[in-house]
Amino acid sequence: MTSPRSSKAAQARFTEQEALQFHAQGKPGKLEITPTKPLTTQRDLSLAYSPGVAVPVHAIANDPATVYDYTSKGNLVAVVSNGTAILGLGNLGALAAKPVMEGKAALFKRFADIDAIDLLVDTEDTEQFINAVRYLGPTFGGINLEDIRAPDCFIIEQRLKELLDIPVFHDDQHGTAIIAAAGLINALELTGRDLESCKLVVNGAGAAGIACLELAVSMGIPKSNVILCDTKGVVYQGRKEGMNQWKSAFAAKTKARTLAEALKGADALFGLSVKGAVTQDMVRSMAPKPIIFAMANPDPEITPEEVYAVRDDAIVATGRSDYPNQINNVLGFPFIFRGALDVQASTINEAMKVAAAEALAQLARAEVPDQVAAAFHGRRATFGPEYIIPAPFDPRLIVNIPTAVAKAAMDSGVARKPIVDMDAYVAKLEGRLDPLAGWLQSTFSAVRADPKRAVFAEGEEPAVIRAAHSYFSQGFGVPILIGSADVVREQFRALGMVIRPEYEIIDTHKNAHIEEFSSYLYARLQRRGYLKRDCQRLVANERNVVGALMVAHGMADALVSGVTRNWTSVYDDVQRVLDPEPGRNVIGVSLVLLRGRAVLVADTSVHDMPTSTELADIATEAARSARNFGIEPRVALLAYSTFGQPRGERSDVVHEAVAILDERQVDFEYDGDMAADVALNRDLMRHYPFCRLSDTANVLVMPAFHAASISTKMLKELGGATIIGPILVGLSRSVQICGFGAKDSDIVNMAAIAAYDAGRRG
């Protein structure tokens, strides 16, 4: 993420077409339901359905609390909306709210391992809405109300809280208020101010605006120091137009009648209204070191660039993820519900909200530990104007916020199942998310901070052109497309895309470096059976060779190819130009992400039938990759046998590889030979108390290429795993080879990984 203090304007990171394609590709939408019990045999069916299911039915009827033992209720949240205030887009109806609600449900899963489902209630009548949710209530462990306009949302939430014995939480009110409060606490500290003297203006007197104001006042800002504004201007005492009881509670005794007048001399502004509602003149008139949280989504009231152009002393936050300081309720709702569900809280009360806000504020001020810095590629965010609030991918959130919320629930008497062993709870929370799962995101952030020139060798291919364009628009750097200039231009035209002036097109036949490249290649290949004219032909015709030569000569930082040719032929071309890094071995590692779990698999590309020494090398290289990904490796050398049983030729090779690692005294955990289920299943591993792995393996070294390739592809097709890679590691320059027929999103990911690798090399 580049700082808006230095960049001239925010770039669109994707096109509208890309956003639609993202939602349409594969299974349309962002959610699916997966059973947690096997349903394969007659017996399974008898247990899961009739007649076995009758047993838990009776148990729950006799003791309703057992519903948490026998059903998914305890980890299930409904995200409910009628679409009357979808983000800052207005009342677009229940159906149009579905992408946002599916998105919120997906975030519950991604960040807090909570199963959530969207429910769209197609009515603007508050009574009908309340009844719909009320009668569906028993299904869920919690209700997250979303994007319901004010003042209806206040009535709906209050009534549902009274009617239901599970947490009911209007995210736009309290989620937003908690995050804004945490940000404000920190921004005030940074600017040497306190809540008691802070003059705050809130623009937007709806769900979010009123709730933010309520929390700010309850935390210490005097009511006399706040001014609330809406579409009619200042909410002042005596105003008649467009009022309701919630606005009246904050009607100010002031002569100011417009937002511009209210902001004169103000210390802080919360924007919770619509795009563009705040002007540069307004910002200019604020107090020194103004605090400006422009939180409207998807576009803020004023952009950080616009603020910094007139006030370089400001602290600015938005609701968006592409600027520093994202004040967005995504930092709250997953983690707050996690804590509330884990103690079976009957409600989310004020004590729990304040605990969440304080824990968040503290997290941004805390020293970033090594493990977190590693997950963010060594970048240590330090508390300051551009880091007043943690980023959603911070792996500490899943521990710090739920524990604070759970403790507050217990202390305030609303926890029905208090946590007895807090250390065990912390360990359980840590286990819910693997730091690797956020790896791609933090890789992308690192590349945006240090953009790279990437060669796209197959520059005439539509998918590659889309990827190159996306590479640029995501801020990863400048793309260089190899191909005939005429064909590339024609393809851009056919795709309805514009070639930006920064893009470079390299026509291999007209390349100014043909002679220099040929001589370089000839020097490398003359004793491998190549004549000078063979090298000239390669340089004139082979785009992968040219791409690799450009990287070798420092004309580009990274190369990505492999969309139109099989992996081995691309790798052969690359090897003609590039060697392994001294002391390294070139291997492929694949990152497998599935249901919150992440493992690295190696070697997924180079060695066909590795010897024991090569397997030991692969294990060492894979462990090194794991550390680069920010995780401490626990390497299992896999076989069909476990610790010598049953024996066989390949198992013996794996066994010898372990002995070689013993001799080398490597500095990572490893063991084998071991079957995959023993490596990945704690209960099975316990049968081998002598096993040297301290926990289940996170790096799997396959006995041969075919096992690696088959298992990762099966995981993708049958298990629905996300596979990133094979990522090529160990080469002297940064090159990535995509799979044959890769989609544009895969290509751009690989290009960004190559750029990241180039950045690490310096």
Ligand SMILES: NC(=O)C1=CN([C@@H]2O[C@H](COP(=O)(O)OP(=O)(O)OC[C@H]3O[C@@H](n4cnc5c(N)ncnc54)[C@H](OP(=O)(O)O)[C@@H]3O)[C@@H](O)[C@H]2O)C=CC1
């Ligand atoms: N960053 C975050 O985490 C969050 C951001 N938000 C953002 O806050 C905004 C409001 O959402 P929400 O409270 O749920 O919606 P509501 O519909 O409940 O309230 C909208 C409020 O905005 C006011 N408003 C609209 N246009 C203007 C304007 N030009 N100037 C001043 N006030 C205006 C309305 O005024 P009136 O009362 O006169 O109609 C109303 O008070 C949205 O942009 C949303 O994206 C919301 C939740 C979380």
Ligand SMILES: CC(=O)C(=O)O
């Ligand atoms: C973030 C959010 O919930 C909103 O803008 O409505």
Ligand SMILES: [Mg+2]
């Ligand atoms: Mg919302």
